[in-house]
Amino acid sequence: MASTMQKPLCLFCPLLFHLIPLLVFSVHVLATVSTAAVQTEVEEADALLRWKDSLDNQSQSFLSSWNTTAGSGRPCNWFGIHCNKAGSVTNISLKDTGLKGTLQSFSFPSFPNLVWLNLSNNSFHGNIPSHISNLSKLNILDLSVNEISGSIPQEIGMLNSLTYIDLSNNLLTGTIPPSIGNLTTLPILYIHMNQLSGSIPQELGMLKFVTEIDLSVNSLTGTIPASIGNLTNLSALSLNSNQLSGSIPREIGMLRSLTELALSQNNLTGPIPSSIGNLTALSSLYLSDNQLSNSIPREIGKLTKLTTLFLEINELSGTLPLEMNNFTLLEFFIVYSNRFTGQLPQDICVGGRIKSFAINGNNFSGTIPRSLRNCSRLMRLHLERNQITGNVSEDFGIYPKLNYMDLSDNKFYGELSLKWEDFSNLSTLKISNNNISGTIPAELGNASQLHSLDLSSNQLVGKIPKELGKLTLFELSLDDNRLSGGIPEEIGLLSDLERLNFAANNLSEAIPKKIGDCSKLLFLNLSKNKFAESIPLEVGNLRVLESLDLSQNLLTGEIPPQLGGLQRLETLNLSHNLLSGSIPTTFDYVSSLTVVDLSNNELDGPIPHNKAFEQAPFEALQNNRDLCGNNTRLKACVSVAINKTIRKKDSKLVVLIPLVCSLFLFIVLVGGFFILRQRIRNRKANSEEGESSGKDIYAVWGRDRDMQYENIVKATEAFNSKYCIGVGGYGIVYKAVLPTGRVVAVKKLHQSQNGEMTDFKAFTSEICVLMNIRHRNIVKLHGFCSHSKHSFLVYEFMERGSLRSILSNEEQAVELNWFKRLNVVKGIANALAYMHHDCSPSIIHRDISSNNVLLDSEFEAHVSDFGTARLLMPDSSNWTSFAGTFGYTAPGKFFGFIYLSI
DSSP, X not given: OHHHHHHHHHHTHHHHHHXXXXXXXXXXXXXXXXXXXXXXXXXHHHHHHHHHHHSOHHHHHHTTTOSOSTTSOSGGGSTTEEEOTTSOEEEEEOTTSOOEEOSTTOOGGGXXXXXXXXXXXXXXXXOOOGGGGGOTTOOEEEOOSSEEOSBOOGGXXXXXXXXXXXXXXXXXXXXXXXXXXXXXXXXXXXXXXXXXXXXXXXXXXXXTTOOEEEOOSSOOBSOOOGGGGGOTTOOEEEOOSSOOEEOOOGGGGGOTTOSEEEOOSSEEEEOOOGGGGGOTTOOEEEOOSSEEEEOOOGGGGGOTTOOEEEOOSSXXXXXXXXXXXXXXXXXXXXXXXXXXEEOOOTTTTTTSOOSXXXXXXXXXXXXXXXXXXXXXXXXXXXXXXXXXXXXXXXSOOOOTTOOEEEOOSSEEEEEOOSOGGGOTTXXXXXXXXXXXXXXXXXXXXXXTTOOEEEOOSSOOEEOOOGGGGGSOOSEEEOOSSEEEEOOOGGGGGOTTOOEEEOOSSEEOSBOOGGGGGOTTOOEEEOOSSOOBSBOOGGGGXXXXXXXXXXXXXXXXXXXXXXXXXXXXXXXXXXXSSOOEEEOOGGGGGOTTOOEEEOOSSEEEEEOOSOHHHHTOOGGGTOSSSEEESSSTTSOOOOOHHHHHHHHOOOHHHHHHHHHHHHHHHHHHHHHHHHHHHHHHHHHXXXXXXXXXXXXXXXXXXXXXXXXXXXXXXXXXXXXXXXXXXXXXXXXXXXXEEOTTSOEEEEEEEOBOTTSSBTTHHHHHHHHHHHTTOBXXXXXXXXXXXXXXXXXXXXEEOOTTOBHHHHHHSHHHHHHSOHHHHHHHHHXXXXXXHIIIIISXXXXXXXXXXXXXXXXXXXXXXXXXXOTTOEEEOTTOSOEEEOOOOOOOOOOSBOOOOOBOOO
């Protein structure tokens, strides 16, 4: 019985015999895997902590969660770190965190499972280490918007799992490595906005799965490789803003998936290939600013999905193909500055979607497209400098979104009888040099956003409507017409007006005193009219006026002394009037004055002790009553005292006058002796103080001997106006080419009549702020000079000037495309972030405007003018104020705080 019951148990014995070793092995494997996972986790934690220790103190504070204390010892719990289920790091995302340091201490081999590395928009510098190739599983690599330099390592071609590369907005140099062609599964490649050179490698054509390539804003040379035609999945190709040459390869037509093609701002030549008609999916085509020639191929009409067409600034010629009438989705049609002729395609606006239409600077003739009348979405219209004809009151429609309209230098006729109240967004209206007739409609005052109005060189008659005073105009040009009557008193309401030109009309009556309320006026021309009576004293209130022309009128009376208070005045023309009396001595101190013309008046007496008068040609002073003074073509002035003694017959006065003069001379000599002695003592004390405290500062100057005081003065010919490139709030800016060929910008501060700076506090404040600033998007100060004769600041020269000047120039504004504008905004933001968060104490600029943003040759933005900056002291509600100056400043890190010893 017992043996019968034991038999079933024995049946499981062989099974147990085989299972026990398997169970033991499984336990061993699990223990090994667990141990390996723990080791990997520890190694990754150590690698991250070592890298953290290599960053700057602020970055280490930000990464305070990276520590091995209880509760946060595992990297998976740290900020910006993500892990897989096994606890291994797979994702490092630290974008927009303000980290500063390098990648040299980052142990790439310690992260075998990393698939995502995003360090974008920080302040990393140094190069990309070659051992980045150890990240064999990496899918996403984003190091954009940093300060990474050096070349792209060849080893990047070993990252075969990559699906996204973004190295844009850095300082990378060298060539694009051919090994990048090994990334055959890569869809996205962004390397734009760097300093890469050399040619585009043929191996780029091996990226058969790539959909987007952006190599723009570099210094790439050579031709566009024909192998690019292999990229049949490519939807966006951007090679603009390089130095590529040769023709556009016909293989470009093989990219049938392409929706955006950007080749602008290169040196491309030859015709646009007819194969471009194969790109039927194309919506945006940018070929501007090259040297493309010949006519546009008819095949371009096949691009029926085209919304954006930029062909400006080339050498394209011939007529526009009628096939362009197929562009029913077109929104931007920009073909200005070419050699096009003939009539425009009449249905090019048939889709009614066009927002910007710019054909200026060609030789188009005939009428404007009839379809343009119905483009209610139109925002910008440029037809200037062509031979287009038409009636302005009949051939144009109502454009409620229109912002800019320029019809100048054409053959338009008719009257300005449009419903101007419907142009509620119009800011600029220019119709100069046409055949427009009739009066200026009062309804124009209903275009409430109008800032610039130019109706010059037409056949307009009647009076200037007072309703223009309702507008916020910056520029008003009505010159060279047949306008009559006086200037309305409402002109004084235009408090933002900067340019006013009413020259060459039939205007009469007196110049209104209210014109003095136009306090921002820079340019005033009322010449060639019939203005009578005297020059109003209120003209002296135009403190920023640079050019004043009241010539060829019927003005009488004396020149107001208040005009001598116009310290920024450069050009003065009062010729061909009936002015009498002497020229006010207040002009002695207008140092900015360079050109004067007071000829054909009834002036007498001495000319001012001013270089502009003393070096004026004889024609500028001729035909007056009796002018004299220190000018080679004028007679010397006779002493007033001698003339009086000759005319006096009373012998007592003859004796008394010499006695009084002798006594006065004695007092002057004695007083001058004591004043001179005190000045010598003060100067000696200041010199000793400077020598005792300025040795180190002078040593810095020693490394830039080409910027000595004498070189600056010589380069500008003692600050001759022909070197003037701008006017600041407290000084004039000059361009100086030093003996070494180095170009700098010199801001010379205004001086008062006693020879002192008008705002010494502003002078020192700007230096105090700049000496503590170190950033590539903020001004670079080379040095300064404080001297009784010349006081100035020296900056690195900025080729493109202010953002405002570029935006005010239509061609330059178009050249500043959206890619560059985005970079400008980024530069400004980086500068402000640095001032607000990285400076101690923080600096609040308080005057960020387009005037104070300067652009270098690469359109890189640099914030300038710290004369109004304030320091925000920590743990305090008080502000420390700096009063400062406006003017031309320039880029980069601070070079040195330098004192020129004279």
